[in-house]
Amino acid sequence: MESEKEFLKNYNIKDYERPSVTTDVAAFTIEFRNEQSYRRNPENALKILLIKRKGYPFKDHWALPGGFLQKGETIEQCAVREMFEETGVQPASLMSVGVYSEPDRDPRGWIISNAYACVISDEDIRATAGDDASQAVWFDISFEQTQNGGYVLTLKNGEDITITSLLEEVDSRFGKTTFQIKDPGELAFDHAKIIASALTCLRSSAEKFEAIFDFLPETFTLTALQKVQETIMNISILPANFRRKVSSMVEETDQYLTGAGHRPAKLFKRKSNR
Amino acid sequence: MESEKEFLKNYNIKDYERPSVTTDVAAFTIEFRNEQSYRRNPENALKILLIKRKGYPFKDHWALPGGFLQKGETIEQCAVREMFEETGVQPASLMSVGVYSEPDRDPRGWIISNAYACVISDEDIRATAGDDASQAVWFDISFEQTQNGGYVLTLKNGEDITITSLLEEVDSRFGKTTFQIKDPGELAFDHAKIIASALTCLRSSAEKFEAIFDFLPETFTLTALQKVQETIMNISILPANFRRKVSSMVEETDQYLTGAGHRPAKLFKRKSNR
């Protein structure tokens, strides 16, 4: 009779064929645009971080940052590491978006991807903005349903670059929506559908007030928090109602945001659990 | 300059070390127990399907059905295939529970697991009950919080077998709760925490009336549907309120369930999307 020790000694994991495993990370942020006249509050824009591929396959296409899982790390650690290596941005909270494992999704071979969404605060971006080595670019993101039931994903970087992808909803079981790519546009691999799913996850998370705090610094005004939710979900909310709903999730500080040409706003922070 | 074709020809995926990839599936069902006196409605019990391991590692421990991803299939196809091979049960709707990738989670080596939950209807179980080849056993499942903030997972098969695992909540971001194992009991690998997470997913899904229909046949009584939700979430609901809430999700048939010693119940079916 073989003992467990003997079994493990004789067991050779290399006997079986294995896929390569990667992570792809959809990093979102909100840009506070200070344009317009005089004393107006800034406009907000939801943005996503992409990388221009320098080599094959999908040379010169745009892709989500990510890379191969290395021995000794978890998938989540891999996601954080690859994100930092490729963009200089250190993601905080990861949100699982799904596993992409169609056998032909990568021309290099059998490569499956674990997709994550994460949120980067305005602060963190400023901290890494000076890093020239990074080839990462933030794109304005819009994702809208068309008349015929399809979806259009549009990614824009100023006036220069516009990427348009066409998708279709395949399935929406258990609150998670999956998409099918009709036209990937300039996006590499199946990243168009990963981005669409990630945005769907982000939206349902923002709806439950889950992810919205991560876009802002430690202390924030309630108006800024409201604009985060409005921007992500593409809706508008009446201030009185928003304040009532978040009141249980935030606590006052004794600081104010002054010098804006109008009544100063009290700064709040997120209430610690219970 | 290298062309894409050349690049792919020279690219050798075997140059990099890769993990083995598996799926583990937590299959849930609800047993309608017809005990008690005379004309009472049956009691319900939530059950989960486990397999007794015949070989190392974790010989004689209980584990979730699952197995290695094979070339040419998706993770979801793998989950369905392994489930069928090992238990004779054909799962319908898969729900992603998370990726388990701690480097030391499997003594055989670098093996990461994609965990799924699925729902098996009473009907489907009856269809496979005669299959003796299967070593799969359905366990009653209970998962409760203790005074000190920990959790106890108890799995019971009649009077014979009782498995008890102790867990702790680690994190609960974005509606997905992760656990840490304090004592795995007789469960193999890290399956105690996979089961705990799967049950959490199932509960939050049942709360939104997502998974509850999958436990029942095509047509069902509203009381049966209500008991499904009550059993999964471990709560009790007033019939009038439950009926009001599901009314938009079901449609009447012209059939009745008779012969139960009391007023016959109308049979309903799930309303097709919109």
Add this chain to the structure above:
DNA sequence: CAAATAGTGTCTCTAAGACAATATCAC
């Protein structure tokens, strides 16, 4: 004071919970 945003009070409407009442069958 004017422009702009911050913050509050409150009315209405809808959905959820509680509870009571009525309906229908097998025996």
Add this chain to the structure above:
DNA sequence: GTGATATTGTCTTAGAGACACTATTTG
């Protein structure tokens, strides 16, 4: 009729949305 469940009606309460009003700052 009795025991059991099926099904409906409605009172109360909590929360969401709408809207109007007050407060405070800079120029």
